[in-house]
Amino acid sequence: MSATIIDGKAVAADLRSRLAGEVESIAGTGLTPGLAVVLVGEDAASQVYVRNKAKQTREIGMASFEHRLSADTPETDLLALVARLNADDAVDGILVQLPLPDHIDAQKVIAAIDPDKDVDGFHPVNAGRLATGxxxxxxxxxxxxVMLAKSAQADLSGMEAVVVGRSNIVGKPVAQLLLAENCTVTIAHSRSRDLPAICRRADLLVAAVGRPEMVRGDWIRPGAIVIDVGINRVPNPDAGGGKTRLVGDVAFAEARAVAGAITPVPGGVGPMTIACLLQNTLTAARQRRG
Incomplete structure (x- = not known):
């Protein structure tokens, strides 16, 4: 058996297309959703990510506001910018790109964002809303x-889901979302006893532990849906010259031979992040403006 590949690029493109239609449909009301992205410093990966966000924001008809600050920007200046964006009615969504320089308290910055403009969903108020339904x-x-899992099986109700990873960014919120889909959810992690046995129970396995190819093929229940959140750079001896390649938290070739459906790395979960950011921006615009 060889698993169906869940094409994150295609699912993300379909979502962006639908969002573009919705943005166009509300344009007649004078509403143009606006996303503000703040980048502090010169991190190369973050710069590429911010550039892609701005490009895709404009492509679907939304307004894009970019704020690039030097790496030595004082925390007070960043907080003042967040306050201005909170008060700016043209801005429906605010995203401060992480990681931030060491002298800035990321939690303080996240907490300063208006929860109704927090399109990253990291504010404690939004975490509480998610936890309480x-x-x-x-x-x-x-x-x-969750969207990718539902593209493989539309109704997740009753499935046994295992989430490997307990971060506030992925593990905990994806577990809450799966509970809302009526899954039976277990959160496991690197210190769980007999982690392979826990994973083998899963009809739906979400790997978000940040360790390259940690989840092996014999950890997968035959026919399971596997969502691999990991993005890890490892040496690529075949390419030579000290080059690297991207792998997930799941040993893809092994798992593909067992699973029913699986996301690749790259091309799986990654493309969905920006598409869902745009969806959150449209949601925020509608909620803020009634």
């Missing part, structure tokens, strides 16, 4: 994980 903005990567 109230409407709110949901972290983008977990939201994308």
């Amino acid at each position: 109230l409407p709110g903005l949901v972290p983008c990567t977990p939201l994308g994980c």
Whole structure:
């Protein structure tokens, strides 16, 4: 058996297309959703990510506001910018790109964002809304994980789901979202006793532990849906010259031989993050403006 590949690029493109239609449909009301992205410092990966966000924001008809600050920007200046964006009615979503320089308290910055403009879904208020089943903005990567799982099986109700990883960014919120889909959810992690046995119970396995190819093929229940959130750079001896390649948290070739459906790395969860960010921006715009 060889698993069906869940094409994150195709699912993300379909979502962006639908969002573009919705943005166009509300343009007649004078509403143009606006996303502000703040980048502090010169991190190369973050610069590429921010550039892609701005490009895709404009492509679907939303307004894009970019704020690039030097790496030595004082925390007070960043907080003042966040306050201005909170008060700016043209801005519906605010995203401060992480990681931030060491002298800036990321939690303080996240807490300063208006929860109704927190399109990353990281604000404690939105975390509380998610945990208690109230409407709110949901972290983008977990939201994308659930969409990809539902592209493989539309109704997840009753499935036994195992989430490997307990971070506030992915593990915990994706578990909450799966509970809302009526899954029976176990959160496991690197210190769980007999982690392979826990994973083998899963009809739906979400790997978000940040260790390259940690989840092996014999950890997978035959026919399971596997969502691999990991993005890890490892040496690529075949390419030579000290080059690297991207792998997930799942040993893909092994798992593909067992699973029913699986996301690749790259091309799986990654493309969904920006698409879900755009969905959150549209949701925030509608909620803020009634």
